[in-house]
Amino acid sequence: MAHAEAHAAQHVAHAQQQQHPIKLYLLVWGLLFVLSTFSYLVDYFGLQGYLRWSLILIFMMLKAGLIVAVFMHMAWERLALIYAILLPPLLVLVFVALMVSESNYILFTRLAFFGTGS
Amino acid sequence: MSAPIKTPAAETLPRPAGLAGLASDWASDQRAFKHVSWGKAMMWIFLLSDTFIFGCFLLAYMSARMATTVPWPNPSEVFALEIAGAHVPLILIAIMTFVLISSSGTMAMAVNCGYRRDRRKTAILMLITALFGATFVGMQAFEWSKLIAEGVRPWGNPWGAAQFGSSFFMITGFHGTHVTFGVIFLLIIARKVWRGDFDTERRGFFTSRKGRYEIVEITGLYWHFVDLVWVFIFAFFYLW
Numbered sequence: 001m002a003h004a005e006a007h008a009a010q011h012v013a014h015a016q017q018q019q020h021p022i023k024l025y026l027l028v029w030g031l032l033f034v035l036s037t038f039s040y041l042v043d044y045f046g047l048q049g050y051l052r053w054s055l056i057l058i059f060m061m062l063k064a065g066l067i068v069a070v071f072m073h074m075a076w077e078r079l080a081l082i083y084a085i086l087l088p089p090l091l092v093l094v095f096v097a098l099m100v101s102e103s104n105y106i107l108f109t110r111l112a113f114f115g116t117g118s
Numbered sequence: 119m120s121a122p123i124k125t126p127a128a129e130t131l132p133r134p135a136g137l138a139g140l141a142s143d144w145a146s147d148q149r150a151f152k153h154v155s156w157g158k159a160m161m162w163i164f165l166l167s168d169t170f171i172f173g174c175f176l177l178a179y180m181s182a183r184m185a186t187t188v189p190w191p192n193p194s195e196v197f198a199l200e201i202a203g204a205h206v207p208l209i210l211i212a213i214m215t216f217v218l219i220s221s222s223g224t225m226a227m228a229v230n231c232g233y234r235r236d237r238r239k240t241a242i243l244m245l246i247t248a249l250f251g252a253t254f255v256g257m258q259a260f261e262w263s264k265l266i267a268e269g270v271r272p273w274g275n276p277w278g279a280a281q282f283g284s285s286f287f288m289i290t291g292f293h294g295t296h297v298t299f300g301v302i303f304l305l306i307i308a309r310k311v312w313r314g315d316f317d318t319e320r321r322g323f324f325t326s327r328k329g330r331y332e333i334v335e336i337t338g339l340y341w342h343f344v345d346l347v348w349v350f351i352f353a354f355f356y357l358w
Contacts, residue, residue: 018335019233029223036219036352040212043194043357053358060353064346071226071342073335079136080143081151085162092173099177103184110187 018073028070035059035066161336165343168296172347175289176354182281191277193356197261211356214257215348218297221250222345225338232334237314240334244308247341251301258294262287289351296344307337 039059042052069075074082133139133152144150151159183190194207201209228243265286269276272284310316310329319328 022230025223025226032219036215039357043208056353056357060349063349067222067342067346071222072339078143078152079140081154083140085166088166089169089173095177099181103181106185
């Protein structure tokens, strides 16, 4: 009986250890502030074109990665959970590709049949 | 009572690491998410479904913006404010971003204190998080009133493509609703923590089950997700 209890206690302890140093959270918090400032400055300085878009995407992905990995503890979860949660959203990119092609076609038909400005 | 029968259960065997571990977890004809409680696993799966909802909203916005022949209103100008006579672009949205990131920081601290069973600190940090959340919703209400006063409607606006209004109200409205529910969720759990429900093993009034401090982490998952969605909205709707 004692063995079973010890085993259960060990299991519970193992199940919920998401205990990480406060310092790490403060570091990520600071990084998120810096990255947000950077993405705001992209707009403030009025950067345009591919430079603007790539900077926005880089800062966005870095912020999202930090939040998911550290704040949501994904970095310390088992691969079985990580892949189950993080792989399906990637399929949205297929949907994006479909809709980019579709939107271009709609724009083309609008320009061809309705002229500009409608 | 007889001694428990020893079975070579999954927990007693060392699990392989890396991709082999992933394959054996999913192929083992047992629970796939080992060492993850059902509460946490279900919150993650809910968040996955929510990801698809917001993904579809942003996709709809992308399609509308790409397909319109009318110029899209410049968000940098639309969301600018006059502060002390100076014209500052996008400043309100930047402040909202910082408020939400700060709330994520205090939430992470609350989870940490929760696992150290520091009842007072956990509850206070969760209340600060809720306060930041409420501030965010308040600023969003201000932003909506300002735009509506300027003539933005779901079917048109003074500056360009009509789809701007519908995309804006749909996306930020859904996100604001999520923040509001998050604040309510935080207040409920903070009250339980403050009362010491997870130390005295008091049973929940609805489930009649004993709670654990893990619920603070699960609440945190939802809250960080709300922040995460804002990162994408900020990038695609306000900055693009």
